[in-house]
Amino acid sequence: MNTLAPKIKEVIEWERVEWRNNEGGLILPPKQDLELLQKQFKCDVKFDFQESGSYLITNNFIGTTLLSDGTTFVIKPKLSLDFVTMLARAYNIDITFEEYFPLLNTCSKDILSVFLFVYLRELEKFAKKYLKRRYIETIKTFYGAKGRLLCKESFYQHHRFFKIYKNECRIFELKLDIPENMVLKYGLKRTSILNQSIKNEVLSAKISEKIGEITPYFYGISMPSHVTPADFSRFHYHGFFKPYKAIHELTRLLLSFTEVELKGGDFRFKAFSLDMATLFEKFVIGIFKQMPRDVSEQKSVYIKTQEKNLKHAYLDGFLEKEKILIECKYKSIFEIEHLSNEETIQIRNWRISTADIYQTAAYLQFQKLDAKCALMVYPLAGGNRVLWDNDPIISWPKPIYILGIPVEEIRIQEIITQLQEILKNLECN
Known part of the structure; x- marks a missing residue:
């Protein structure tokens, strides 16, 4: 069961x-x-x-x-297959069965080593495919016009009609030593520092070997003195830089949840932490994106409180076409022993936090959102079937349904098929 x-x-x-x-x-x-x-x-x-x-x-x-x-x-959490599957779905990482179980056995369920192995694996795939490609030259300014040219020397020196524009185009070569690549080299350096904290010598040696294999791809790229997660906000992932988005998100995650301090010229590892609730949110949104569905992540809304003040809130997800609100809860709703101080309510076989229900109901009343119903999504431990009940837990002001998604199932297509049937039923209601 x-x-x-x-x-x-x-x-x-x-x-x-x-x-x-x-x-x-x-x-x-x-x-x-x-x-x-x-x-x-x-x-x-x-x-x-x-x-x-x-x-x-x-x-x-x-x-x-x-x-x-x-x-x-x-x-560490209950680390069996769930952490790897959630990380893979959240950041669109393709992991096969052949890679899946050896990864867990090798890392002995150590959360940091699992993350480093996955990150280095994706970084190596990116470096092999994109760091060796031909970099094009870009046009920066041409009387305000912007674009890209696959040219070597200059832009139409003697244009047939616009000779006045002669030599007004400034062309710059896009080299390998660019900020987009520098932050990746910094991420590689951070993995080397984190690897020093792993006590298992065999495991640490394997990670060092993988770092050594990737390092040659970054020759000729400068090492920035310091990179913070906020630095990634200046990058834009369009056209030529579109492939950078996925690996930059992983690098940003690496830097967001690790701390390194500098003492006497030596780097010293301080901490590595990860918010599983945030990872579960990205895991759920990642599945809906693969269906594919038009889903907005971290949708920003303003809610008017009883004091007539506007409160800024971020929704975990929103299906734009179906008008369905998605609220992700990384917690158990089948509780016998209450280890928290949360007030709960018994609905059928489920004991659910009343605060979670009130929060979701408040979002549903937001008029500009125009939501049809809401899904409160919980992690499902064991099995490969999506847990679903056609009857909402509450029907006022709008229906709120409970949905359980397996976090240990690598065969994502089976989950997608079940979710598609559920969404069809909701559209018919």
Whole structure:
């Protein structure tokens, strides 16, 4: 029997962690470590010395960090096939069965090494295909006109009708050493730094070998002194630069959830963390895009509150043609033991957060959005069937349906076929 996600404790909560000294006695973690963990993982620290020591709850954040004594502290979710499939669908990565299971076995379910292997794999594919292609020359200004020319020297020196434009066209060669490629080289350097924190020597050696194979593709490209996720906002992915979008998104993700500090001229790895809720949102939107459907991601709306103020909100997704709102919830709705302080309501066999229902209902009342209904999407653990109920959990002001999508199923076409049938039923209602 399928259930919508395992218990929160198994998926999005830290396992109970005991802090003990060399003699085995329970101790209080250093204050600087607690502050570091709270800042990185946005977690609440709780202590229960009577039974099994202290433990921490981080909601959706997973990853690794270095503590004050130099040890690596690792927090990971229920990592079987779900993380790889979600990452693949979210960033349109094509992973076959032949690559799938060896990747998990090799990485021994280590979240950082899995991510590095996937990133290096995609970076190598991009470098082989695009860093060796012929770079064209671009026309920057021609009395305000902009465009591209596949020419070598100049633009119509003696035009038949417009001789006055002679030599007014400035042509620049697009070389390999451009910002779009520089940030990729910086990302390759960051993977090398992160690899130093992996304790498994065999695994670290394999990652180093892969980095060495990719490095020659970036010869002749300058290394920027520093790159932040905000730097990617200046890039535009049209025409010649369209293939850069996917690998830039992965590089941006790498830089967004890793921190490296510089001490005495040496780079030191600080932290790697990943928000599984954000990854699940991109996973769901990625599936709808592959159907294909016209889906808006992070659609911006303004909602008028009871105090008649405008509140800015971002919707997880919106199907433009079908007028269906998509709200993604990386949590369990089949809860026996409540590990959170959320107020819940029992609807049929499901126990659902009332705050999630109120939030979705508020979005549906937004007139300019003109939504027909809403889908509250949850991760489905186990099985390869989409979980769906034709009856909405509530019908006012507009219907809200529950949808469970498998996160461990690599055969995406089966999921797409089932979702298409569900959307047809919604259109007929």
